[in-house]
Amino acid sequence: MAAYQARVSEFKELLSGPKIDFKKLHQMCANGIPDRPGLRCDCWRLLLNYLPPVTEEWPKVYTSQRALYKEFLQEMIIQPGRQHEGISRADVTFEDHPLNPNPNSQWSQFFKDNDILLQIDKDTRRLQPDIGFFQQATEFPCEELVDASTNIETLRKRVEHTLLNSEDVARNKLGISATTQKKKPQSYDFGHEVLPEGQEAHWEVVERILFTYAKLNPGQNYVQGMNEIIGPVYYVFASDSKVENREHAEADTFFCFTNLMSQIRDNFIKSLDHSPDGINAKMQHLMSMLGQCDPPVSRVFESQGLKPEFFGFRWLTLLLSQEFPLPDVIRLWDSLFADERRPEFLICVCCAMIVLQRDVILNGDFACIIKLLQNYPSTDINVLLQKAEELRKYL
Incomplete structure (x- = not known):
């Protein structure tokens, strides 16, 4: 126990200095990082090049990067979620009509995004099924998305609506009238209950990160297996006993995952x-x-x-x-x-x-x-x- 406490003190001393000795950090982390509030989160952020070695620069990095991630969410998820809610026929021109054959049209991109989102959704719903963590509600959901009054379609609801519409089309092609009681297709029913309004599960947060990453990396997009790479990173940040780490787990995971993928992306191409x-x-x-x-x-x-x-x-x-x-x-x-x-x-x-x-x-x-x-x-x-x-x- 004394040796363990000494290691904890050594990590705390290293991380609280004016400048991180990366050589020493690598040596210490190679032997395992103690399970103490914030230690692994800080070490992984440093090892994955999210934080610079000069510790006084950390607050500035956190502020700018977390604000940048909020901008990504606005552009990639929140604003599109508003745009596709309640569109009337009078509002639709040929340019933004769903049947417009132009591959650069807004709707063409929407359908391409849906194909990617369906795969991400399927993979993240079953992420780490043995521990149950990813099915639990996060303390810090995206308020603008879970607030019912904003009437924004979340990614989860977008997937479910897409699947239900596809199911109806398939039934109608068989000469069957639209179903009166709609259910998700069995292939997407993993036995998990939908959380009450105003809450979102950890897997939904991971889904949002991966979709944002795919939108920002169109040359690579999402590839099955990326969910298994991001899972442990998000778990470490979102389950830490330090509140600040849990609160900003989504943004921090996005940037650490992006940096990690930049090193291993060839495996997915x-x-x-x-x-x-x-x-x-x-x-x-x-x-x-x-x-x-x-x-x-x-x-x-x-x-x-x-x-x-x-x-x-x-x-x-x-x-x-x-x-x-x-x-x-x-x-x-x-x-x-x-x-x-x-x-x-x-x-x-x-x-x-x-x-x-x-x-x-x-x-x-x-x-x-x-x-x-x-x-x-x-x-x-x-x-x-x-x-x-x-x-x-x-x-």
Whole structure:
């Protein structure tokens, strides 16, 4: 206990100084960040390049970035939510008519956005189902969206209205009259109750962040799996015991997620799969490292036809967020974010996962090994990280 309190004091001292010693910060975070109010939030903001090293500049950064995010919400979600509410036929011209074939028309963009939003909505509704956190109400909803008097269509309602309208069209094409009692299609019913008016669930906040990100990055848009990357970041900020961190979790998550995606975005762009920095090159690097550090296990992979696409694609693309319980993922990300050679260290961790299961692999068949790698067994994350450090020499 005394050693733990000493580590907490060391972190507090580092973060309260006039200028952050990044080398020391990386070294300390690599060993795990203590679960104390604000510590992990501040460290992750620094490691993800949201905050500068000079601490007196932090208030200015917070003020400007959080205000900027509010502008994004106004432009991308709040104002469009007003515009598409209550449009009458008399208000519609050919230029903004839904049937206007011009790909640059307002309605054409609206329909494109809907396609992206439907996928985001489906993914965020089922985010981290084991912990229930994302289904709970946030303390700090977007007041302008949840206030019924503003009559603004939220993203959740927009999706539900779109799905109901699609269901009606499908029924009418079959010669069936419009339904009197509308229900969401079964594929979008995850058994979660809709919160009362004036509240919004954490998953709705994540949905809003991802939709805003997609609108601001049209060249990349949203790709399935980004929800698994943003989930732990938002959870850390929105569940912190420090009120200020929870209050601004949405904006802070947006910028930290954006910075993180700038480093791993190639994994989500299919056209770059075969580039030197693409996901295929990373998987081959993983197999090459395995061949160097454990030749017998590597030979099993070759003889059994165990290709890295079967397991490594998900491991590397999603930063192992799907392989371990959320607390373990957060601990792993402390070390991952703190590593100056983050992509290479991730490969070391993945290789360590294989090596730590060598006994099972050496004595298993194809089906047994694939099941093991796709459903990785419970493990001590600190042991895994220690093994990854040992393998660093094979980079």
